[in-house]
Amino acid sequence: MSDVILKLENISKQYRLGLIGSGTLSHDLNRWWYKVRGKEDPYLKIGESNNTATKGISNYVWAIKDISFEVKRGEVLGIIGKNGAGKSTLLKILSRVTSPTTGEIKTKGRIASLLEVGTGFHPEMTGRENIYLNGAILGMSKKEIKQKEEEIIEFSGCQRYIDTPVKRYSSGMRVRLAFAVAAHLEPDILVIDEVLAVGDAEFQKKAIGKMQDISKGEGRTVLFVSHNMAAVKSLCTRAIVLEEGKVVFEGNEDQAVIKYLNTQEKTSLIFENIETDSQTPHIRKVEVLPSNTIGFQEVGKNIEIEIELFNSDRIESPAVSYQIINNDNQPIVHELILNSEQKFCQTPGIYVLKSTIKNIKLYQGVYKLNVFFADNFSKTRFNGLFEICSFEIINTNKRDYYWKTGSAIYKENDTCWNIKKINT
Amino acid sequence: MKDEQWLYTISSKKKLIDLNFKEIWRYRDLVLLFVKRDIVTVYKQTILGPLWYFIQPLFTSLIFTLIFNNLASIPTGDGVPPFLFNLAGITCWNYFKTCLIDTSDTFKKNQGVFGKVYFPRVVMPLSVVISNLLKFGIQILVFICFYIYFKGFTSNAYNTTLQLEIVLLPVVIILMALLGLGFGMIISSMTTKYRDLTFLLTFAVQLLMYGSAVMYPLSYFKEKLPNISWLVEYNPMSVIIETFRFITLGVGEFSLPMLVYVSSVSVLVFFIGLIIFNKTEKSFIDTV
Numbered sequence: 001m002s003d004v005i006l007k008l009e010n011i012s013k014q015y016r017l018g019l020i021g022s023g024t025l026s027h028d029l030n031r032w033w034y035k036v037r038g039k040e041d042p043y044l045k046i047g048e049s050n051n052t053a054t055k056g057i058s059n060y061v062w063a064i065k066d067i068s069f070e071v072k073r074g075e076v077l078g079i080i081g082k083n084g085a086g087k088s089t090l091l092k093i094l095s096r097v098t099s100p101t102t103g104e105i106k107t108k109g110r111i112a113s114l115l116e117v118g119t120g121f122h123p124e125m126t127g128r129e130n131i132y133l134n135g136a137i138l139g140m141s142k143k144e145i146k147q148k149e150e151e152i153i154e155f156s157g158c159q160r161y162i163d164t165p166v167k168r169y170s171s172g173m174r175v176r177l178a179f180a181v182a183a184h185l186e187p188d189i190l191v192i193d194e195v196l197a198v199g200d201a202e203f204q205k206k207a208i209g210k211m212q213d214i215s216k217g218e219g220r221t222v223l224f225v226s227h228n229m230a231a232v233k234s235l236c237t238r239a240i241v242l243e244e245g246k247v248v249f250e251g252n253e254d255q256a257v258i259k260y261l262n263t264q265e266k267t268s269l270i271f272e273n274i275e276t277d278s279q280t281p282h283i284r285k286v287e288v289l290p291s292n293t294i295g296f297q298e299v300g301k302n303i304e305i306e307i308e309l310f311n312s313d314r315i316e317s318p319a320v321s322y323q324i325i326n327n328d329n330q331p332i333v334h335e336l337i338l339n340s341e342q343k344f345c346q347t348p349g350i351y352v353l354k355s356t357i358k359n360i361k362l363y364q365g366v367y368k369l370n371v372f373f374a375d376n377f378s379k380t381r382f383n384g385l386f387e388i389c390s391f392e393i394i395n396t397n398k399r400d401y402y403w404k405t406g407s408a409i410y411k412e413n414d415t416c417w418n419i420k421k422i423n424t
Numbered sequence: 425m426k427d428e429q430w431l432y433t434i435s436s437k438k439k440l441i442d443l444n445f446k447e448i449w450r451y452r453d454l455v456l457l458f459v460k461r462d463i464v465t466v467y468k469q470t471i472l473g474p475l476w477y478f479i480q481p482l483f484t485s486l487i488f489t490l491i492f493n494n495l496a497s498i499p500t501g502d503g504v505p506p507f508l509f510n511l512a513g514i515t516c517w518n519y520f521k522t523c524l525i526d527t528s529d530t531f532k533k534n535q536g537v538f539g540k541v542y543f544p545r546v547v548m549p550l551s552v553v554i555s556n557l558l559k560f561g562i563q564i565l566v567f568i569c570f571y572i573y574f575k576g577f578t579s580n581a582y583n584t585t586l587q588l589e590i591v592l593l594p595v596v597i598i599l600m601a602l603l604g605l606g607f608g609m610i611i612s613s614m615t616t617k618y619r620d621l622t623f624l625l626t627f628a629v630q631l632l633m634y635g636s637a638v639m640y641p642l643s644y645f646k647e648k649l650p651n652i653s654w655l656v657e658y659n660p661m662s663v664i665i666e667t668f669r670f671i672t673l674g675v676g677e678f679s680l681p682m683l684v685y686v687s688s689v690s691v692l693v694f695f696i697g698l699i700i701f702n703k704t705e706k707s708f709i710d711t712v
């Protein structure tokens with residue numbers, strides 16, 4: 001038990017809704033004037049309509065409520081949850097940016113937080129100067145930074161630009177430099193929020209590798225918040241799932257990810273772009289037509305995807321493509337149609353394109369679509385829709401086996417086994 | 425379980441003065457880096473660069489001399505060159521003003537950083553005061569140059585020498601810093617809620633300058649407007665400026681009781697500022 005490095009006890013954070021508490025002087029004077037005349041606060045009313053999930057007429061919401069958990073030394077704890085589940089609030093409290101309304105956090109080590117990379121970067125200063133500034137903001141001493149300076153520069157891959165003002169950097173370089181500084185922090189407890197979602201693929205790989213080194217090799221305690229389930233699975237040793245400000249699951253990271261995915265909204269097969277009355281070409285509607293009428297798609301059956309286009313003029317070389325993405329937002333399937341193959345959008349009007357994938361071989365799970373509409377001639381993208389039309393693929397194959405979501409991404413239906421006995 | 429040693433605890437309990445000097449000391453490198461940032465970046469991509477530190481007080485003194493001394497014939501007393509007289513006032517006033525203005529938007533300006541990383545927030549205003557001290561140092565150099573010039577190379581050389589009280593110069597500077605920092609912290613804490621104060625501040629600072637004996641001697645004000653002279657007399661800044669002029673130029677009023685009075689006011693303002701600042705830093709990110 002003595003190995004517990006961080007302990008949260010009934011941490012809660014309350015926020016007031018509406019404009020209360022954040023008004024201007026005139027608001028406060030007005031409020032005071034109402035009070036003098038014995039009337040109720042005129043601004044309190046604003047909060048009420050703003051209530052979403054919480055009880056009754058209360059003007060307060062609990063962003064997080066009674067959160068208690070312990071983190072052991074050397075543990076990598078994943079924190080997952082939907083948007084608004086309270087992850088960021090929790091991290092803010094942990095990193096002492098804001099204080100909790102009730103409860104206590106006890107720690108045996110210094111906490112450094114990485115809620116954002118490149119905090120405090122000054123565009124006018126050179127990369128090297130910014131390494132020092134950023135490092136100091138994150139809690140390193142000048143001596144520590146000096147020792148690691150070369151290592152940081154090398155990791156960032158910005159050697160050539162290191163004495164150039166950061167404002168001349170590309171955004172990718174800036175992020176790489178910032179992450180390099182952060183990765184060389186050596187606090188007892190590191191709190192990280194979503195920083196992996198930056199940089200190109202190569203750098204992400206490098207970053208994940210570095211994170212693994214930090215957590216595994218160097219035995220650092222890490223609290224890691226992410227939407228990237230693959231990263232959570234590969235980095236964390238334990239995870240908690242937050243839902244509406246409460247811990248709903250604590251334990252094994254694989255189970256936590258499953259628990260989290262189950263709380264996600266299920267399926268919404270039709271996406272309609274109703275609001276747009278724009279006259280530029282756009283996607284009006286996307287619909288997934290699954291094999292099963294209840295709304296599920298079975299593995300190995302045909303699935304149809306209907307894309308409705310609005311076109312106001314002749315498009316030289318229209319192209320439509322879609323991706324099927326999995327829950328980690330990784331594209332699994334890519335399909336496209338070009339005008340050169342089948343003519344469409346040559347005159348104004350509404351076009352419906354129906355794409356049929358025969359005997360779909362995707363593994364069971366929830367998938368979504370990214371749909372794009374572009375002109376291949378002028379290289380303009382009219383419309384790009386992301387993460388729409390989530391649909392679920394289920395496996396109705398009755399075999400004596402438990403098909404586990406996430407075990408694979410591809411399900412082959414047309415295989416044969418050949419079995420021979422070779423010894424006598 | 426009970427006897428476990430915890431390094432620190434995060435909770436909602438707020439102490440009145442929760443200033444952890446050990447922690448600030450640990451972040452001393454950050455203070456210095458912020459100072460460096462302020463100094464290095466302000467005049468990047470300007471042609472004259474740090475020369476602006478000289479130009480601004482020089483031209484202000486020149487204009488003041490033209491308007492207040494030549495046009496409005498305000499005497500400077502004891503044959504002190506008006507230009508030098510104004511330069512002394514402006515150098516002091518500028519330090520106080522920049523300390524006040526630059527610290528007054530601490531929370532608003534650093535919202536982005538404060539919302540993401542924890543460090544003792546007081547590091548920010550502290551670094552501002554120190555970097556302004558460097559700028560003040562440069563302006564003092566300018567002042568010394570003109571002092572030597574007027575003393576040695578002009579025909580109507582005036583013959584006052586530095587007063588023995590020059591040893592009080594550091595005290596005067598510290599008092600200005602405390603006043604500027606204290607008021608700045610109070611204002612920065614209040615602007616997180618009331619943005620109106622930002623507008624009020626620029627206006628108020630300008631008015632305050634006229635009440636701080638920057639371009640006229642206190643004695644002259646007393647002589648001309650005896651009814652409201654207490655306004656200027658008990659203004660801590662005018663006492664500081666008068667003291668500064670006394671110890672450098674030998675003109676102006678200087679009394680130890682007044683200096684003690686200003687010291688207590690400055691220390692009081694500083695501590696009130698610190699308390700309010702500390703109260704604000706805990707939760708400002710929710711209200712800003």
